[in-house]
Amino acid sequence: MIPKLFDFAIVGTGAAGLQLALTMLEDSFFQDKQVLLIDKDAKVNNDHTWCYWEKGIGRYDHLLYKSWEKGLFLSSTAQIELNLKPYRYKMLRSGDFYAYAKQKIESATNFTRIQAEVLHLKEGENVQVETGIGVFSARHVFDSRIDPAFATDKKSTKILQHFKGWMIESVEPVFHPDQFVMMDYRLRKAGTSSFIYVLPSTPYRALVEFTLFTPDLIREEEYDEILKKYLSAIPGIGNYTITETEMGIIPMSDYPFHKQHTQRITKIGTAGGWVKPSSGYSFYNGKKFAERIVAAIKGGHSPSFTLTKPRFRFYDRIFLDVLFHQNERGEEIFTSMYSKNKVTDIFRFLDEETSLWEELRIINRFPHAPFLRAVKNRYFRL
Numbered sequence: 001m002i003p004k005l006f007d008f009a010i011v012g013t014g015a016a017g018l019q020l021a022l023t024m025l026e027d028s029f030f031q032d033k034q035v036l037l038i039d040k041d042a043k044v045n046n047d048h049t050w051c052y053w054e055k056g057i058g059r060y061d062h063l064l065y066k067s068w069e070k071g072l073f074l075s076s077t078a079q080i081e082l083n084l085k086p087y088r089y090k091m092l093r094s095g096d097f098y099a100y101a102k103q104k105i106e107s108a109t110n111f112t113r114i115q116a117e118v119l120h121l122k123e124g125e126n127v128q129v130e131t132g133i134g135v136f137s138a139r140h141v142f143d144s145r146i147d148p149a150f151a152t153d154k155k156s157t158k159i160l161q162h163f164k165g166w167m168i169e170s171v172e173p174v175f176h177p178d179q180f181v182m183m184d185y186r187l188r189k190a191g192t193s194s195f196i197y198v199l200p201s202t203p204y205r206a207l208v209e210f211t212l213f214t215p216d217l218i219r220e221e222e223y224d225e226i227l228k229k230y231l232s233a234i235p236g237i238g239n240y241t242i243t244e245t246e247m248g249i250i251p252m253s254d255y256p257f258h259k260q261h262t263q264r265i266t267k268i269g270t271a272g273g274w275v276k277p278s279s280g281y282s283f284y285n286g287k288k289f290a291e292r293i294v295a296a297i298k299g300g301h302s303p304s305f306t307l308t309k310p311r312f313r314f315y316d317r318i319f320l321d322v323l324f325h326q327n328e329r330g331e332e333i334f335t336s337m338y339s340k341n342k343v344t345d346i347f348r349f350l351d352e353e354t355s356l357w358e359e360l361r362i363i364n365r366f367p368h369a370p371f372l373r374a375v376k377n378r379y380f381r382l
């Protein structure tokens, strides 16, 4: 029987919604809480490949498709070996994650999962969740729907991280499964910050993606052309088959997503600003932020707290401005980032775990001109 009033409803069971549900489920505090999960999609397809770096053993390690402790950065002027230790770069296929979460959630009697489109949230004493199949009530709602105002907002800087990837099965053993390619800038769309990303799982199999960080999208054929060109240049590749295709768009923006929280509705995931604006990574933030939300609820605080750290938002804003107005400089900027810093320091910086002193050192190693221009553009424009 469906409860009349849920303690919590989670709208959207993607990366953020499911990580929050699993974190609640594993905490005895929530054993007597009724939790509703709603998604318009059945969430059975392998619609995302999530990669993230993490130190040591992680919560989803038993689900990983592959992980690496060595990476490679390539550009027209550099070839940099990345020694990730004590981190590993981890690859998780969403189909495996959804199946695991589904089985966990189905075994919990206080969790109810329904498939329906959420049409509207009405906030009063509780929140009325209006869906295509009826209205449900919850004391607090976690909402992964992106505010429609984001698309039309003119004040924020928006860069799209967009990509198309092919899972390749080759006849010859041409891939190096011990080392993934973080960025290969040697082949790119002219005038843009774009690169190839390679996740090899065996000598015969790799996910090869063409990714752009640009303000606008490109035609689908353009991704295909670059992917074909890249693959044809791999020595000895011979015949290969494309067994799967992945396409996606990740918004990288300084839009103030956190301002969408209300007393009884907390935005989560991309909609809640969990995507790191300057990198587009967010899966691992899902783990960290879900744990913070659960800790806040247990501490009797509102879960709708601000997850942002102001000085990192400043760095993100400047970086986005550089990408927006000086997009062609991406190769130069990333080359200097990977050649002048240890990759482990870059990870700590992107994870917002560095001290101000460490940040100043890292920032000082970037080429100064594009960043000074961006600061001038953002803060001293007449």
Ligand SMILES: Cc1cc2nc3c(=O)[nH]c(=O)nc-3n(C[C@H](O)[C@H](O)[C@H](O)COP(=O)(O)OP(=O)(O)OC[C@H]3O[C@@H](n4cnc5c(N)ncnc54)[C@H](O)[C@@H]3O)c2cc1C
Residues within 6 Å of the ligand: 011, 012, 013, 014, 015, 016, 017, 038, 039, 040, 041, 043, 047, 048, 049, 050, 051, 052, 116, 117, 118, 119, 144, 145, 246, 247, 248, 249, 250, 268, 269, 270, 271, 280, 281, 282, 283, 284
């Ligand atoms: C293809 C792809 C690959 C990515 N790879 C990486 C990566 O390697 N590493 C990384 O850190 N990040 C990656 N990202 C970025 C980010 O981690 C993902 O986008 C992540 O899935 C975001 O989580 P989310 O919960 O906000 O959104 P989603 O996972 O998209 O979940 C949102 C859910 O809400 C549901 N929903 C939406 N509207 C409604 C509605 N009205 N009613 C009911 N349900 C609704 C959707 O069906 C969906 O299931 C990737 C993104 C994409 C698109």
